[in-house]
Amino acid sequence: MDGTQALPPLRVEHADSLAWAERCELLVVGFGAAGASAAIEAAGHGLQVLAVDRFAGGGASALSGGVVYAGGGTPYQQQAGYADSSAAMHAYLRNEVGEAVSEATLRDFCERSCDQLAWLQRQGVQFEASVPPHKTSYPSDQYYLYYSGNEAVPAYAAQAAAAPRGHRAKGRGMSGAALFAALHNAALTAGVRLHGQCTVRRLVLDGRDRVLGVEAWQLPVGSRAARQHARLARWATAIHMYAPALAERLRVRLRRLEQQHAERRLIRAERGVLLSAGGFIFNRALVAQHAPHYLAGLPLGATGCDGSGIALGQSAGGVPTRMDKVSAWRFINPPLAWARGLIVNGQGRRYANEEVYGATLGHAMVEEQGGRAILILNKALVREALRQVGPGKVWQFQRLPVLLNLLFNAKRAASPAALAERLGLPAAALEASLAAYNRGARGEEADAFGKSPAMRADLSQGPWYALDLSFDSRLFPCPAITLGGLKVCERSGRVLDHAGEPITGLYSAGRNAVGIASNLYVSGLSLADCIYSGRRAAAHLATHAATVPLETA
Structure with a gap:
């Protein structure tokens, strides 16, 4: 079985038809910010919680900026x-x-x-x-x-x-690690049990289509296969941004280890299963199916963002929705000087306010402009940009693309017309775009896209430079994440079927489900929604568990 796909559910007439290896009240599948928040909330209501994660926990949350x-x-x-x-x-x-x-x-x-x-x-x-x-x-x-x-x-x-x-979140470096470490420790302190290197391959349903638990496969704790798996997972994460093809080969080896060495465990979830295993940006077949124009982007997330949690929900009758919603991040600030330039499309026409948030710019670039984004600067802005990315001023991941693109991806010309020729753009259109931008920068007319006066720059004086920052750029890869997932009841987090009815015993949260962040991305909104939706599901399950036994739900 491909590790990114769920098997059809294991169907039994009653829960006591199987010999369960382990029992809990809430089973959390995927232990990132959403799963950890749900686990803490449920434990706080007195429930026995078991969490399983294909790796060591954290997922994309631990790799994030922690905002x-x-x-x-x-x-x-x-x-x-x-x-x-x-x-x-x-x-x-x-x-x-x-x-x-x-x-x-x-x-x-x-x-x-x-x-x-x-x-x-x-x-x-x-x-x-x-x-x-x-x-x-x-x-x-x-x-x-x-x-x-x-x-x-x-x-x-x-x-x-x-x-x-x-x-x-307060912490050195990318703060996602600090945020998740706190949630992880709080969950364990609250009595939550965590099984790492444990993959859920299918759900277990009874004769009334109620979710009873899962069939999970776990690498033997401390085994050679488990140690190899942990090393490969770390390497794949470490090199992905720089060598995505090599990272994918390591992921293939990860799946092979899981198939060859993992041992079967049937886990009974007496009150419910929460799917919080992330999005599907690493499942290229799913991206090709739902949002093929985003395939040229650099997948952003963790190895576990492969759609497996969505597939599990779908196998029980859940409905994936908003699967075409993908966020491309075309950040051009820092350096601030880049955001003071202008961006044009493949016809030489300006199409956005360059100071907008990177995901907003990326959305316009991919959805409206065929993935094209050409940044126009002059010599003064290039010099300013170099000063702004000097040592100690920005993160290395922010500095390196700027330097690489100024060194190897910049076309220079003594006139806008000559620059247009070098770019293969209509000269008249580029000259008109630049002239209108300059008039706005000088205050002679309103900026066509409402750019702040402080963010404008008069580019009347050359020489001029162009950087092709299009979606498929190799020197400036554009990260992309998926925003769609399972449709859930917004009051409880229960997964809904095709009739809009909740599937008994099945919940979903975070990027595994549709939520607050499933339209246009804003930094911090996904993590905030993970916490909000995870706690919401746990609170509902705890209340439900206290009043309505699952056997009669």
Whole structure:
């Protein structure tokens, strides 16, 4: 069996028809931010919780920037001197979230935001009120509160009062590791059991299509195969951003180890199974099926983001939806100088406000412009960019692409017409785009895309440079993540079938399910939704367990 696909459910007439190797009340499949949050919440309600993870836990959450989108007047916003309200947060997110969730769910998410941040603090996650002086895709270790989306962009700020809502967990480097470490420790302290290197291959259903548990396959603890598996998993993660083809070969070896050495375990989940195994960006066949125009992007996530959790839900009658929603991240800041240039399409026409959040720019690039994005700068901005990515000023992952592209991907010309010829663009269109941009930068007319005055630059003086930052760029790979998943009841997190009815005993959360972040991406929104949806599912299951025994549900 391919490790990314689920087997058809194992069907039995009654739970006592099988010899279960282990029992629990809640079984969590996939132990990232969503799974850990659910486990902690359920344990807090007195439930016996077992979590299984194909690796050691953490998933994409531990690899992330550790940013939690939160607002409504958090302590850190107040300390930094920013006023915010849940109404303002809701007004902003309404534009980003679209129809991914209902108005009631989004409002509930916003109104619970401060409480959710406080809950994370109680689990040991630390935050801080330091704000960077300039907009950035990800702040340095000096700063932990920032504008993580489009909040301060004029067109958005006109509709909702702007405030920084990106709360980065306190920790050195990429903060996802620090955030997950706190959740992991809190879960174990609460009595949650965790089985690593354990893959769920199929669900177990009874004669009434109720989920009774799972068939899992675990590598023997401490075995040579388990040690090899752990090494290969670490290597695949470490090299993926730099050598994705080699990383994929390591993943093939991982699956082979699992098929050859894992041992079967039947686990009874007496109250429910929560699927929280991530998205499907590493399942290239699924991406090709639902969003083929995103195949040229660099898959962003963990090895376990292969759609296996979605497939498990689907095998029991669940319905995947919004599977065409993929987020491409074309960040051009830092350096700030790049965002002061202009971006044109394959016809030489400008199509976006260059200061917008990278996922917003990436969406326009892929969905509306055939994946094309050509950044136009002049000599002054190139020099400014080099200064802004100097040693100690930005992260290495932010500096390296800038230097590589300025060295090896920059076309230079003494006139806009000559630059257009080098790029194969219509000269008249590029000259018109540049002239209009310059008039806006000088204040002679309004900027066509509402760019902030401070973010404009008069590019009248050459020489001019062009960087092809299109979606399929090899020197500036564009990361992409999937946003679709299983359709769930927004009040409980229960997986819904084709008739819109909940499947008894089956829940889903995080990127395994459709949620707050399943439309347009904003930094921190996915992690915030993981925590929100994981806790929501656990709270419902605990309440249900206390009042309605599963055997009669």
